[in-house]
Amino acid sequence: xxxxxxxxxxxxxxxxxxxxxxxxxxxxxxxxxxxxxxxxxxxxxxxxxxxxxxxxxxxxxxxxxxxxxxxxxxxxxxxxxxxxxxxxxxxxxxxxxxxxxxxxxxxxxxxxxxxxxxxxxxxxxxxxxxxxxxxxxxxxxxxxxxxxxxxxxxxxxxxxxxxxxxxxxxxxxxxxxxxxxxxxxxxxxxxxxxxxxxxxxxxxxxxxxxxxxxxxxxxxxxxxxxxxxxxxxxxxxxxxxxxxxxxxxxxxxxxxxxxxxxxxxxxxxxxxxxxxxxxxxxxxxxxxxxxxxxxxxxxxxxxxxxxxxxxxxxxxxxxxxxxxxxxxxxxxxxxxxxxxxxxxxxxxxxxxxxxxxxxxxxxxxxxxxxxxxxxxxxxxxxxxxxxxxxxxxxxxxxxxxx
Numbered sequence: 001x002x003x004x005x006x007x008x009x010x011x012x013x014x015x016x017x018x019x020x021x022x023x024x025x026x027x028x029x030x031x032x033x034x035x036x037x038x039x040x041x042x043x044x045x046x047x048x049x050x051x052x053x054x055x056x057x058x059x060x061x062x063x064x065x066x067x068x069x070x071x072x073x074x075x076x077x078x079x080x081x082x083x084x085x086x087x088x089x090x091x092x093x094x095x096x097x098x099x100x101x102x103x104x105x106x107x108x109x110x111x112x113x114x115x116x117x118x119x120x121x122x123x124x125x126x127x128x129x130x131x132x133x134x135x136x137x138x139x140x141x142x143x144x145x146x147x148x149x150x151x152x153x154x155x156x157x158x159x160x161x162x163x164x165x166x167x168x169x170x171x172x173x174x175x176x177x178x179x180x181x182x183x184x185x186x187x188x189x190x191x192x193x194x195x196x197x198x199x200x201x202x203x204x205x206x207x208x209x210x211x212x213x214x215x216x217x218x219x220x221x222x223x224x225x226x227x228x229x230x231x232x233x234x235x236x237x238x239x240x241x242x243x244x245x246x247x248x249x250x251x252x253x254x255x256x257x258x259x260x261x262x263x264x265x266x267x268x269x270x271x272x273x274x275x276x277x278x279x280x281x282x283x284x285x286x287x288x289x290x291x292x293x294x295x296x297x298x299x300x301x302x303x304x305x306x307x308x309x310x311x312x313x314x315x316x317x318x319x320x321x322x323x324x325x326x327x328x329x330x331x332x333x334x335x336x337x338x339x340x341x342x343x344x345x346x347x348x349x350x351x352x353x354x355x356x357x358x359x360x361x362x363x364x365x366x367x368x369x370x371x372x373x374x375x376x377x378x379x380x381x382x383x384x385x386x387x388x389x390x391x392x393x394x395x396x397x398x399x400x401x402x
Contacts, residue, residue: 008098008203008303010076012036015055016301017075017097019062019089021048023356023366024278025081027286029054031294037302040074042067049357050081062089072096079255079301083109083276084155100203100254100301101276108251109276112153112184122250124243124271127262128187138175143168145187150174153182162220164188190265194272195232197244198258198282200296200306207245208296208308210289212237213281215260221319221364224384224396225281227288228314228377232263239269247274256297258282280319284371287352288315313350313373316384316396320368324391325361337361341390348383350374 010016016032018025021043029039029050040056041048051057056074060067063086071078077098080090083106090103108114113133119126130141132150150171152161163174165185175183194217199209214231216224244259258279260272282293289309299306325337345351355368370387374380384396 010098010302014038014076014302015040015074016298017042017071017078018050018054018081019043019071019078019085020081021045021050021057022081023049023358023368025050026053026356027283027294027354028079028081028278028297031292032298035295035298037298040071042071047359052357062086065092068092077301079297080106081277098301098303101257102252102254105251105253105255105276109274110154112151112273113182115273116184118250119247119271122243122246124246125269126186127189127270127272130185131182132175132185133182135180138172141168141171141185145185146171147188148185149188150178151184151186152178153184189262189270192263192265193232194260195236195240195263196258196260196279196281197240198256198279198285198293199241199244199248200256200293200300201248201253202300202306203254203303205249206306207248208306209241209244210282210285210293210309211311212240213284215281218394219364221321221366222280223319223394225284225317226315227284227311228380230377233267236263236267236269243269243271247271255300256293280366280369281317283354283369284315284317284373285309285311286354287371288313288373313375314377314380316372316380318370318372318384318387318391318393318396319366320355320370320391321363322361322365322367323363324367324393326363327392340392344390345370345387348372348386350380350383351387 015038017040019042021041026049032039039054041050041054042058043051044061046059058067058070078093087103087107090099093099108118113131116126132138147166150163150165165171165174194215196213199207201207213225213227240261248257256278258275262270278293285292289311291307291309324340350373352371372380372384388396
């Protein structure tokens with residue numbers, strides 16, 4: 001059933017489009033196909049993970065007018081799987097098709113300066129910060145913001161575009177190293193742990209959300225997510241949910257949104273950043289909840305009712321980077337990729353392996369994830385520790401996650 005005139009809801013049998021061919025687009029396509037939709041992916045990579053599993057794969061750049069026209073011709077509605085899609089491309093598509101999230105929300109998420117201004121308008125506390133776009137603003141930075149983290153305003157994720165600075169001299173050098181592009185300097189705060197909230201907001205303003213996730217990062221990249229009723233104080237969890245809802249409502253957001261937070265030693269919460277899409281920390285929802293973040297992305301895009309998710313199993317997710325394919329030998333190096341010990345990992349109870357279909361493993365590249373579920377938190381933690389040992393990952397420490 002087609003709905004090219006933009007009428008909602010868009011029912012199964014129609015085609016849903018996605019800008020971006022990475023693993024998030026792949027998991028969106030799987031969810032849409034399971035519900036009876038056809039899918040169309042626009043991505044310049046002929047071997048993109050999402051393109052390889054989609055009914056249609058348009059191989060053009062994201063701002064290619066002909067490619068966008070082909071996508072609009074195929075799809076009844078269009079979403080995106082990463083925030084650095086050009087906002088004008090979304091505006092172009094929105095003339096002809098329902099698009100969510102909308103271009104203005106994506107534009108804010110692409111720019112840390114605009115993003116922090118939005119958080120402030122919504123009454124959600126950020127870490128103290130200064131905007132640095134000129135040499136005069138650099139010179140005017142308050143010493144109280146040091147030590148801090150200098151972040152480029154655009155194109156920063158998974159720790160990219162970030163430098164820690166302790167002194168004013170280091171700050172000057174770091175800004176010059178960026179090419180003097182617009183940046184934000186954030187004061188470093190006494191961090192207790194990191195957490196995130198994933199919600200879905202419909203066109204009617206209805207919001208549903210998953211339980212807040214407790215996250216552990218290594219080298220700026222998410223390594224472990226743990227989700228269960230005791231993963232953080234209830235006041236922190238509720239505060240994170242309330243703040244995420246305020247941010248989504250302030251945007252008039254439609255779609256799945258992840259908001260990341262820092263929980264501080266004094267029990268307070270500050271927002272870090274938002275991702276206008278499903279998120280790495282929500283992958284556990286595919287096995288541990290009765291509706292996944294990707295199904296909610298389908299539902300918001302198609303204008304279908306939003307079911308409040310219910311988590312039925314405690315869960316731990318381990319990110320699988322390309323480093324696992326290069327176990328260090330006697331010389332501390334490995335040049336040729338070697339498949340990890342999947343058979344032994346999959347012998348563990350409640351182990352759910354997701355590999356993203358990326359042709360070439362590379363160090364630091366997200367190749368997949370492993371979700372562990374079970375009847376009790378203790379059982380899940382024990383299994384996660386066994387899996388980490390088999391894969392050569394750092395031990396899953398309850399001190400990090402409890």
